[in-house]
Amino acid sequence: MAQYARNAAAVAVIRLRNPPVNALSLTVLQALEDGLKRADADPSVKAVMICGENGKFSAGADIQGFSSPKRQGIALGPLVSLIERSEKPVVAAIEGIALGGGLEVALGCHFRVAHVQARMGLPEVTIGLLPGAEGTQRLPRLIGVPAALDLITTGRHIPATEALKLGLVDEVVEENTVEAGIRLANKLIASVSLENVSSKENRELCKHARILTGCPAGQPLGPRRLSLKPIPRLPNMEAFLSEALVKVKKQARGCLAPELCFQAVKAATEQPFADGVQRERELFNILLTSGQAQALQYAFFAERAVQRWTTLSGASWKSASPQPIRRAAVIGLGTMGRGIVTSLVKANIPVVALEQDVEYLNTGRKAVMLLLEREAMKMGQDAQSLDFHNPARLQFTVDFDGLRDVDLVIEAVFENMALKKEIFKKLSGICKPGAFLCTNTSALNIDEIASATSHPQQVIGTHFFSPAHVMRLLEIIYGRHTSPAAIATAMQLAKAMKKVGVVVGNCFGFVGNRMMFPYVQQAVFLLEEGSRPENVDQVIEDFGFKIGPFRMSDLAGLDVGWRSRKGQGLTGASLPPGTPARQRHGRRYSPLPDLLCEQGRFGQKTGKGWYQYEKAGGRTARPDPWLHSFLSEYRDTHQIKTRFIDQEEILERCLFSLINEGFNILAEGIASGPEHLDVIYINGYGWPKHKGGPMFYASTVGLPRILAKLQKYSEAHPDVPELRPSAFLKKLVAAGNPPLKEWMSCSGSQSSKL
């Protein structure tokens, strides 16, 4: 709702009220409209001020409401126009946040006062929409086309100080914003009522109010109505717009909203306000029904849902409190360790970084310092707080004794069980008993690592994604003995590092890598059968992934997987003589990646992998004729008949096998819901957010279709168990393909405990 109140003077205060973020639900909109009409009808009211309850203006339209049938016919735009048309000055007092429809309401007001800590923005693009309450038409009139286009197509939130520089707000205050808004409203009232009185003092007051408001005498509100303002012209508007469109399309990678946001702003540059508004509405409706908006809104809520973690035994925030981390340690300063140290420093957590010897330590130190310098450059003035040259904030050592008083250790050494167990045994003896012992393993058994310590309840997996200081995902893996406090602390740590923590159970590869395995496996099988790396990558990248499996493999290094396969006895010296080249443990196996490694083709680092590069360390992948003939010879050797594989088969075999594994994971209770898998894939594996994550995507394709396709591929490849449809998928299809929200209530006995 919105609360209407009269203050002692002639200012009516309308306070938006819908905790926690004052989202503009139908009730709030109705109350806002009622308040405006009441203020208009009351002759003793001379000005209106709109603010929000609890230090927040508004987070915009109620996102849940977009999927409600009631939304039809309700539009915020006319309400914003109603505010703007008011004959009585309307002031927005912005505290906390003014986002989306919230900012559009403020744009309808004649004046905007913001608290210095407030943030503003039009983030609709991030949920697949555009600012549909005339914001795409008003904002460029207020702050110019380039700045408006930037805010509307990126959705970024800006601080009040930047908003002031852009001219988005009239005043920024450090004190009580509501009082400042009322003060301004009173000055405006005074300026109007004193216009014709000729005392010197009054004329001064009017002058002051005009300077503040930019209103010529006698016309107090006309110039403040943004719909009446012309668009500030650029000398080269056309060229500017074409360049901007290229940039927007490049960043959008298949997501519709940025381009339609662009089109709406373009309309503002070409058409009168009313026609622009009409165009904005048409584009808004296209987005609303596009499917991408649903996916992005699902992703928004999924990210929030995973914060409410639960374990199989029922632990949750209710049963656990996070412990404070006053000092942390990172063991191993390879690529991952460096990024983890950087993330901790950025989160203002003092860090001890440990390496095995001085040589490694010095190399690691240099790399960490370089990363931190770069981060500091990006942060500008805020970087002072990092203070990473201060040894009390960041210390480098080769001595485990330096870890005695830390509250949490993150081990980020080589992926080797024996080495990890040795380290955890050492930590168990050195660290204080309450210290949390985290491992950055990407696949290994947390329980086995914990067995090397005398405090297995303190051991937890914290799987970072490379580059660890950039990627948002933190997969948090609890073992059999992990305490709820350890989980809560890891979740809190993720939040402090501005990452999204997802709690999952312990199994080989956890959630992310376990689902990735069948996807990569299918990609390689497709090469055996007739595809080329560039064909497969193209299909996956056209789907919206940032990078296809082969480009990814070249980037990460083929040697990483090779080492792991050797460790598992799948290839290398430990392979029993007589093992068939393309079979392991009775299942289909492709030795292609091993053969490439044997040729020294490790990917970008060696200048050759699935592609060729300009030099070792080069970044530009080019199809490699050598690899094409190698594949032909390989097929000849193994008598595989080359066939043409179409895009549909490439996409389905890669993605449906990944999704299938997702259903197995859900059935086993490794994750407590499909949202967890989707958040992991969006934030850690480059799954296109506008497709909502693999499990949401499966729900849009339809589970019966996924099942039928898996059945077909499984029949064609009976030696690939990963293509055999999951029992849980079959169960859901048999249950009538229920909506994703209801899947877990159909899951087996284990997960039903969740």
Ligand SMILES: CCCCCCCC/C=C\C=C\CC(=O)SCCNC(=O)CCNC(=O)[C@H](O)C(C)(C)COP(=O)(O)OP(=O)(O)OC[C@H]1O[C@@H](n2cnc3c(N)ncnc32)[C@H](O)[C@@H]1OP(=O)(O)O
């Ligand atoms: C029936 C309605 C009809 C409305 C008329 C439609 C006419 C069309 C015209 C205009 C269209 C306007 C479009 C919009 O305004 S779309 C919304 C744009 N706004 C956003 O995208 C903001 C989204 N929110 C955020 O970015 C953050 O939540 C933030 C506000 C910055 C707060 O962040 P933080 O402090 O980290 O807290 P949480 O993110 O955990 O949020 C707290 C809870 O609030 C819920 N929430 C937040 N925003 C919204 C929202 N806009 N609608 C509904 N719910 C919202 C969030 O889910 C959290 O809930 P919970 O605690 O249950 O998880």
